[in-house]
Amino acid sequence: MFYKREVINVQVSRRVLWVGAAAYPLHNIACVTTVKLKPRLWLILKRVGPWGFAACAAFMAVLLFSSGGRVALVELVAPPVLAGVAVLVVSVLVRLIMAVTRSRLHRLNIETAGAPYAVLTSPDKNLVAQISHAITDAIDNPQAEFQFQVENFHVGDTIKQFGNQNTGKVTR
Numbered sequence: 001m002f003y004k005r006e007v008i009n010v011q012v013s014r015r016v017l018w019v020g021a022a023a024y025p026l027h028n029i030a031c032v033t034t035v036k037l038k039p040r041l042w043l044i045l046k047r048v049g050p051w052g053f054a055a056c057a058a059f060m061a062v063l064l065f066s067s068g069g070r071v072a073l074v075e076l077v078a079p080p081v082l083a084g085v086a087v088l089v090v091s092v093l094v095r096l097i098m099a100v101t102r103s104r105l106h107r108l109n110i111e112t113a114g115a116p117y118a119v120l121t122s123p124d125k126n127l128v129a130q131i132s133h134a135i136t137d138a139i140d141n142p143q144a145e146f147q148f149q150v151e152n153f154h155v156g157d158t159i160k161q162f163g164n165q166n167t168g169k170v171t172r
Helices: 039-064 080-100 125-140
Strands: 003-013 017-019 021-026 028-037 105-112 118-123 146-155 158-160 168-170
Touching: 003 118, 003 125, 021 118, 028 125, 039 080, 105 125, 118 125, 118 146, 125 146
Parallel strands: none
Antiparallel strands: 003 017, 003 146, 017 021, 028 105, 105 118, 158 168
């Protein structure tokens, strides 16, 4: 999974849940859930794929042609080009391995009378569960106030379709 990180504050103050700059009145919250996100291998391969495949094919071709009795490809192509291809292959493989073996992310979803919102995503399952329990406790307890600082991971595309600065869908 490819994502952007940011540190946000999650707090309840005066019966309002604040997640960063977004405010949710506690009396409008219908459901609080947590969801485990798993890396999608096909999406990872799709993003890394074309460059990774080309670099691996070029590197394998260099290895095959340099080890025969024929004219070696190494003699025909400059060494800096071969070094660049090798660095590209290694970086693609490292990025692929890191994406696949990365820890699972846990998302906190807030459902209001309207559509559900994914308010934060974190690799810390216990922290997401603790925030979920604190929110549900605050719904029942009018005096409850709390604050957490969470490293939020934004997963997927950014879509902004309201306000006077509508950007539509921004993909990476």
